[in-house]
Amino acid sequence: MTIGSKATKMTARIAVGLGLIVLALLVPGLLRPANGNTPFVMTNMRGHPGLSVMTYNIEGLPWPVRLGREAAFTKIGARLEALRLLGEQPHIVVLQEAFTDQAKRIGVEGGYRYIVNGPDRSLAGAAITTEADRAFQRDASFFSGERSGKVVDSGLQILSDYPILSVRRMAFPTCAGFDCLANKGAVLAMIAVPGLGEPIAVVDVHLNSRRASHVADDRSLYAYRRQIDALDQFLAANVKPGTPVIVAGDFNVGQRPARQAYFTAHLRKWGERAPGVVRDALHSCLAAPAICGAMPSDAAFSLARARDWELAVPGERAELAVDGLSVPFGHEIDERMLSDHVGYVAYYDVVRKRPAATAIARS
Numbered sequence: 624m625t626i627g628s629k630a631t632k633m634t635a636r637i638a639v640g641l642g643l644i645v646l647a648l649l650v651p652g653l654l655r656p657a658n659g660n661t662p663f664v665m666t667n668m669r670g671h672p673g674l675s676v677m678t679y680n681i682e683g684l685p686w687p688v689r690l691g692r693e694a695a696f697t698k699i700g701a702r703l704e705a706l707r708l709l710g711e712q713p714h715i716v717v718l719q720e721a722f723t724d725q726a727k728r729i730g731v732e733g734g735y736r737y738i739v740n741g742p743d744r745s746l747a748g749a750a751i752t753t754e755a756d757r758a759f760q761r762d763a764s765f766f767s768g769e770r771s772g773k774v775v776d777s778g779l780q781i782l783s784d785y786p787i788l789s790v791r792r793m794a795f796p797t798c799a800g801f802d803c804l805a806n807k808g809a810v811l812a813m814i815a816v817p818g819l820g821e822p823i824a825v826v827d828v829h830l831n832s833r834r835a836s837h838v839a840d841d842r843s844l845y846a847y848r849r850q851i852d853a854l855d856q857f858l859a860a861n862v863k864p865g866t867p868v869i870v871a872g873d874f875n876v877g878q879r880p881a882r883q884a885y886f887t888a889h890l891r892k893w894g895e896r897a898p899g900v901v902r903d904a905l906h907s908c909l910a911a912p913a914i915c916g917a918m919p920s921d922a923a924f925s926l927a928r929a930r931d932w933e934l935a936v937p938g939e940r941a942e943l944a945v946d947g948l949s950v951p952f953g954h955e956i957d958e959r960m961l962s963d964h965v966g967y968v969a970y971y972d973v974v975r976k977r978p979a980a981t982a983i984a985r986s
């Protein structure tokens with residue numbers, strides 16, 4: 624062995640040692656467990672052979688609506704990077720409210736190779752064709768932000784460790800209240816997941832809020848229903864029948880019966896079109912603690928709020944069965960959160976096709 628090769632090996636060992644020291648110092652602070660999760664690592668899913676997907680509304684509204692959010696975005700990106708160093712990062716992340724430049728850098732800072740944005744400010748929604756929609760539009764109020772145009776883009780991003788093969792985008796044709804200032808809609812990415820044998824469709828969506836829109840409930844509900852309709856049409860037009868699909872994001876369902884009923888009716892409709900049962904991650908794990916383990920308290924908190932959903936639509940040849948949850952972004956030790964939403968990860972096992980029912984289930 625030459626002196627040069629010895630020096631090279633010694634340099635490499637020193638670098639590895641320093642890296643481990645930095646990791647030991649850095650990771651405990653970044654990976655403080657969210658409330659109710661297992662200590663330090665947050666989950667026992669390390670080395671999980673399937674697919675992991677996180678949905679997270681990062682509360683990225685720009686100034687002057689929100690102030691001082693930059694530090695939180697930095698922490699979110701750093702925590703994703705630290706998770707990657709441990710081999711715990713979610714393979715795919717869908718973000719909502721990533722409006723600002725710094726919010727849009729979370730994926731880069733987290734080490735994701737493939738990143739796509741949702742609709743920009745200029746993407747137009749489908750033309751309004753019904754008299755009901757035209758009447759709704761005529762009643763738009765400048766003072767509620769409905770006649771000011773699009774001030775920001777959709778705030779949607781999909782981050783992926785796996786190749787994104789194609790992208791489709793859709794802006795909602797109808798909106799209500801201050802939600803109209805953003806070009807809300809959906810973005811669909813076809814992603815080549817190793818071992819699945821076929822691409823899956825991952826859809827990120829953000830639907831009209833109720834209270835935060837600052838308009839009457841009947842007006843925000845009308846927009847909400849029309850957006851669900853538009854999402855349904857978008858999926859039907861852009862997803863090949865039999866393709867496995869994950870639809871995730873901030874659906875803003877909440878505890879309002881009218882919103883719940885319309886949302887559930889469309890889940891049932893998706894189930895009728897799919898070759899199997901549409902399942903949502905949170906209810907699936909709540910009903911199967913023997914498979915998923917005890918539900919983290921922040922996941923239960925998110926379930927009770929009923930805004931952030933992750934839905935798995937089975938494919939013709941394979942389906943994605945939820946077998947675990949973790950919450951890297953929830954209540955910190957001091958009970959504060961980095962966002963006003965929880966960011967949770969669902970872990971999926973790839974199950975080869977079985978004879979499937981055509982009904983919606985949450986178990």
